[in-house]
Amino acid sequence: MTAPLAFSPEVADARRTGRPIVALESTIITHGMPFPQNLETARQVEAEVRAAGAVPATIAVMAGRLHVGLDDGQLEALARAREVMKLSRADIAACLVQGRTGATTVAATMIAAHLAGIAVFATGGIGGVHRGAETSFDLSADLQELARTPVTVVAAGAKAILDLPKTLEVLETLGVPVIAVGQDDFPAFWSRSSGLGAPLRMDRAEEIAAAHLMRAGLGLAGGQLVANPIPPESEIPREEIVPAIEAALAEAAAREISAKEVTPFLLARIFERTGGRSLQANIALVLNNARLAARIAAAIAREAPHTPL
Ligand code: PSU
Ligand code: MN
Numbered sequence: 194m195t196a197p198l199a200f201s202p203e204v205a206d207a208r209r210t211g212r213p214i215v216a217l218e219s220t221i222i223t224h225g226m227p228f229p230q231n232l233e234t235a236r237q238v239e240a241e242v243r244a245a246g247a248v249p250a251t252i253a254v255m256a257g258r259l260h261v262g263l264d265d266g267q268l269e270a271l272a273r274a275r276e277v278m279k280l281s282r283a284d285i286a287a288c289l290v291q292g293r294t295g296a297t298t299v300a301a302t303m304i305a306a307h308l309a310g311i312a313v314f315a316t317g318g319i320g321g322v323h324r325g326a327e328t329s330f331d332l333s334a335d336l337q338e339l340a341r342t343p344v345t346v347v348a349a350g351a352k353a354i355l356d357l358p359k360t361l362e363v364l365e366t367l368g369v370p371v372i373a374v375g376q377d378d379f380p381a382f383w384s385r386s387s388g389l390g391a392p393l394r395m396d397r398a399e400e401i402a403a404a405h406l407m408r409a410g411l412g413l414a415g416g417q418l419v420a421n422p423i424p425p426e427s428e429i430p431r432e433e434i435v436p437a438i439e440a441a442l443a444e445a446a447a448r449e450i451s452a453k454e455v456t457p458f459l460l461a462r463i464f465e466r467t468g469g470r471s472l473q474a475n476i477a478l479v480l481n482n483a484r485l486a487a488r489i490a491a492a493i494a495r496e497a498p499h500t501p502l
Pocket of ligand 1: 218220221224225226297298299300316317318319320321332333334335452453454455456460475479
């Protein structure tokens, strides 16, 4: 059975002409931000990708089709929808077969992007090793996906709700290059620095693009994690965000929140506890990642002009 891919006209055209494309996920829309900021952000991220000379491809499952590129009506329907599945590698096929609506996480978006021949993907922050994973075993499927699917993912590091040292350890074990941009430290999503050094640093989009192509040349499976710090004017200092994170984690533990609900629950609680500042920061970092992803996609398109798809 072939995958029921549905390309937007803009993405179909970019695939024919070899223009750079940036994949965008949809879980951030349905589970990561409240309405209407989710819709406004999704539109702004697409506009940012276009302004930087690439074509946006927001990915989601709707009515049994795997959409690569959504029109504005579809974007709005998704932003307003309830009961949307949060899709990862484990459930994307089931969602398609059952004709349900599903938003793609980092893992599922990587799978779809690779199927569509898209090399670069921008998001906010990847999932990682949750705190207390030694008892809960909660490790995001995003980590495994980075180890197996050859897509370069631009994120502001991993979300600071996670155990960042353990997340970096697992990425190293899985052979995933973690590349900080413009600094030596691994960023912590809402804050520029986690206090942990990143294993690699590259300051130019062309270099990140070349490393993506070199990995393919070496026959290495998996992608790259490009860790792009939030712009300084938008960051929330660690002293300010840490108490909100701690309180949200305590509440999640008390209410026994588990599995797929953990990340959306924590993000919503931190939003409330910071009076909406965490959301403003989240929006700023996603836009910043979209810009860098567009430049990397353009560099890959220049370096390795592909035969029309
Ligand atoms: N980036 C954001 N907000 C989000 C996410 C990323 O700024 O909500 C989503 C991504 O879809 C990522 C998911 O894959 O959070 C991680 O979920 P989990 O921890 O359950 O694997
Ligand atoms: Mn999880």
